[in-house]
Amino acid sequence: MSKKIFSGVQPTGNLHLGNYLGAIKNFVELQNKKENQCIFCVVDLHAITVKQDPRELKKNIRETAATFIACGIDPAQSIIFNQSMVSAHSEAAWILSCVSRIGWLNRMTQFKEKAGKDKEKASIGLYSYPVLMAADILLYDASHVPVGDDQKQHLELCRDIAQKFNNDFTAPDFLKVPEPLIQKQFSRIMSLKDGIKKMSKSDPSDLSRINLTDNKEKILNKVKKAKTDTLPLPKEAKDLANRPEAENLLRIYSSLKNQNLENSINEFNEKNFSTFKEKLSEALTETIEPISKEIKKLLNDEKYLDTILLEGSVKADKIASKKIKEIKELVGF
Numbered sequence: 649m650s651k652k653i654f655s656g657v658q659p660t661g662n663l664h665l666g667n668y669l670g671a672i673k674n675f676v677e678l679q680n681k682k683e684n685q686c687i688f689c690v691v692d693l694h695a696i697t698v699k700q701d702p703r704e705l706k707k708n709i710r711e712t713a714a715t716f717i718a719c720g721i722d723p724a725q726s727i728i729f730n731q732s733m734v735s736a737h738s739e740a741a742w743i744l745s746c747v748s749r750i751g752w753l754n755r756m757t758q759f760k761e762k763a764g765k766d767k768e769k770a771s772i773g774l775y776s777y778p779v780l781m782a783a784d785i786l787l788y789d790a791s792h793v794p795v796g797d798d799q800k801q802h803l804e805l806c807r808d809i810a811q812k813f814n815n816d817f818t819a820p821d822f823l824k825v826p827e828p829l830i831q832k833q834f835s836r837i838m839s840l841k842d843g844i845k846k847m848s849k850s851d852p853s854d855l856s857r858i859n860l861t862d863n864k865e866k867i868l869n870k871v872k873k874a875k876t877d878t879l880p881l882p883k884e885a886k887d888l889a890n891r892p893e894a895e896n897l898l899r900i901y902s903s904l905k906n907q908n909l910e911n912s913i914n915e916f917n918e919k920n921f922s923t924f925k926e927k928l929s930e931a932l933t934e935t936i937e938p939i940s941k942e943i944k945k946l947l948n949d950e951k952y953l954d955t956i957l958l959e960g961s962v963k964a965d966k967i968a969s970k971k972i973k974e975i976k977e978l979v980g981f
């Protein structure tokens with residue numbers, strides 16, 4: 649059955665292995681099933697929910713588009729565009745924010761994590777971020793949304809918003825209620841420095857993540873310095889309990905090798921970490937080095953990247969402007 653796929657990545661710099669294994673790798677697999685229609689968005693409106701340097705943002709928008717292409721998203725097959733070029737996203741976000749309930753948003757854990765202790769000083773945009781995300785998805789009647797595990801709660805909210813809109817305006821099935829597509833085994837890649845913290849763009853330590861722009865030397869160094877524990881690798885999956893770093897590294901290896909965790913456990917059955925880290929570095933270099941070289945090559949051609957984004961936004965706008973027109977009619981404008 650064909651799927652309508654929509655997903656986004658924020659152009660906030662330092663795209664990393666977690667973004668790749670948790671999301672972008674899945675985008676490419678979905679695109680490669682010819683019957684699927686895929687839209688991949690550089691969500692720059694989401695990026696400004698925290699302060700951005702305008703020059704850096706411009707650079708990061710191109711870098712995110714370059715990363716999509718370098719990872720295998722083909723602009724001839726999928727729509728690649730940046731959110732701010734299609735005004736329907738902002739319009740739909742406002743209308744949907746009038747449907748969404750404060751109580752629903754108050755439950756969002758990502759806001760609590762990102763706003764930290766000083767919630768009063770966080771932007772309103774950061775608070776209503778999931779409503780904009782719902783607008784992104786619902787404008788394209790997406791049936792499936794491939795995301796990392798951290799976005800699961802936002803997707804559930806998106807489903808609630810769609811259902812409430814359909815009820816409030818007596819328009820059954822008008823907004824398509826989307827399904828999440830979450831890679832079960834590899835949905836949350838953790839920091840190389842702390843196995844209970846998500847690998848993240850904003851971690852001040854570059855050693856905590858493998859960036860998709862890292863070269864071989866950097867990869868080797870980061871794997872060498874990755875936190876482990878004093879035990880050898882496990883014999884069985886149950887021995888990974890309370891060993892978050894070992895589990896994370898084994899999961900990363902499994903995902904890169906397209907094998908399940910049990911196979912990797914058998915492969916390194918009670919070996920020491922130095923043997924495993926050598927193999928992990930090899931697997932990482934094999935996957936990341938070609939991506940990183942391609943990103944660098946693409947970044948030398950800004951005109952090409954701008955054209956891809958412009959052409960993508962024209963295609964996206966065609967779909968989104970039709971939907972926002974229907975939304976406005978239902979609302980009574």
Ligand code: AQP
Nearest residue numbers: 658660666667670671795796835836837847848849850
């Ligand atoms: N560590 C991760 N493991 C698995 N999937 C992940 N994703 C992000 N981190 C991991 C998935 O990547 C997609 C794009 O993410 P994003 O750009 O919306 O947000 P982010 O990477 O979480 O980056 P932030 O919010 O800019 O930075 P931090 O986290 O540093 O504050 C999503 O599908 C996400 O699930």
